[in-house]
Amino acid sequence: MQRLSFIILAGLAVVAVACTKNMEVNAPDFQVSLDPAMRVADTFTYKVGDTTRFRFSGNAGNITFYSGEAGKRYANRESSFRLGTITLSFASKSEWGTQKNTLKVLATNKLAGLDSAAVVNAQWTDISSRAALATSATVVNSGTVDLTDLVANEKDSLFIAFRYDGVTGSTQRTWTITNYVVNNVLPDQTYSVSSLSTDASFWTRYGNVWTPASARWAATANDLKITGGNASAPSNTSWIISKPLYIGKLPPDVSTGVKSINEPEKTGYDYKYSAPGVYKATFVAFNHTLDEEKSVVRELIIKVIP
Template sequence: MLSSRNILAIIIAAASVTSCNKKPLDLAPVSSFGVQADSMNASHDGASYSLGSPATFNFTGNPVAVTFYSGEIGHNYIYRNRTSAAGISRLIFTNALNAGTQANSLHVMLSTDFKGVVSSRTVVQGVVTANTLVYDSAATQANIAAASWIDVTPSKLATNATAVTDTIDLSTYAAAGKKVFIAFKYTAQAGSIQNKWTITNLTLSNNLSDGTIYTIGNLGAYNVPIVNYGGTTFSPGWMAFPVANTYNWTITAGTSLVITGAATATDATSNAEAWTFMGSIDLTSVTPDMGVAVKNITTAVAPFKYLYPAVGKYDAVFAATNLTAYTQDTTTRKIPVVIK
């Protein structure tokens, strides 16, 4: 079955052919499109089905494209363009102290004005070496120092190798369109074994009042897909940077963040400081709701069946579109559906 994007591409291609021929496609007005469920109630303003029985929808008219929004979570027509919604922003991660006993060596930090790590790709004879980053240390340290950092470290981090899972509510810092950086700051002192920290199972989510949970950040690399209710967004990724000494965070994409300081007191000849950053990211982000393409320019009108997986009330919406090189016409038809 073709996706909504593929359908749009086919429609545009058909419109372009029409434009070249200077003859508009002979399409009926989209207003002639109609939908009726096979189990309409007496007033014909809704339909009801028993759980396990598919809803069947019959069409009239012949639009170029029809997209179906079931009304389930993640598939509501009214949220098809929504990218932001107020909710509770939660950062959840598991941490373990695998070596060392130095106090206060790990902090979770947040900034709304950090300008990021300054880096560039290595260029050899005019060719970019894609996987080699060159840091501008002075500029990056200046950005870290100039930023306003808020310490949001939870009160009970791990005290040994027994992992602890912490949840931090970041809702106070969430505002639509206002992006933040989240960082783990590591510090270590000279003279004793320096700590080793392991961070795993990290998710940053926007939790809405209707029970939907949108993952908006994790340990995935930059631009690795994150799927929410069938819709796709992308991880903001992580970047590590040592400020003092050479000890730095090791980022294993999708798995962990690990930092190891001096393994012996003899090796701990100087202090260490290193940061790893995720961002920038809008804490109010959500993934737009998705529809299912049920008809395109290459297919004929046919009954459409859909099996709802749970008891409930749903607003099924069909969005129909006609498009030529000269006009575009879109309409929707809504049928309330009850699954008993």
């Protein structure tokens, strides 16, 4: 009986060791080359529209490709913060009635909360005069409104608000806002911070009068709209406020999948650059298991001429 107990315990020890041992993986044996005839010093030169034929040697379970174009750079593969020129643009139209100065466009980077007291007491900057606003049912484009002076740094936030004021005694105006976009404009790329289509469900509205019920802002993926009351309707102040816009936060650049572990080995990859420039083309090859991943990075400088 003692001998049997010893055998069982020894077997359990072997199982325990096996269960704690990680599955090992080898680093890819992977190289990338281009036609030597296209090389000058350390740069390979092609014309716009030429096929850049990358040739592979070795093997790798997975391969991804960063072309080096805007939005496809290996160096920007993780989220980061950069502050460029912050711009707002939208279109507006104002229907019915003749009341004047019924729409204000406001912005702040200091909003303590999204309750009505915080909204009313916030330090809003009136940016209405920076934009062209409609005076009739004819749609007017705001032009590009520069908001860069309203933010302190690349990690600052920004709120945009539209405030409507309708006065009892005459027909109140109806406003429609379309083509609303906030961008972070950098020298090499423009990033969309906010738009109607992406943020329709994030707008918050406030008002001190909801009579008639239509006299409040409504947000859709196509427009922001408030319908004014008739001459007997009560005076109405109504706000609609964007979500906090983290204006300097940049999404990670993306790669293109070239090969997955389930595919056979590939001998190369063809790509066409559509604009002149100097690009750092990057291939990342990696092998992995549930426990470990090993990768290699191969980079080539591509110059594209007209």
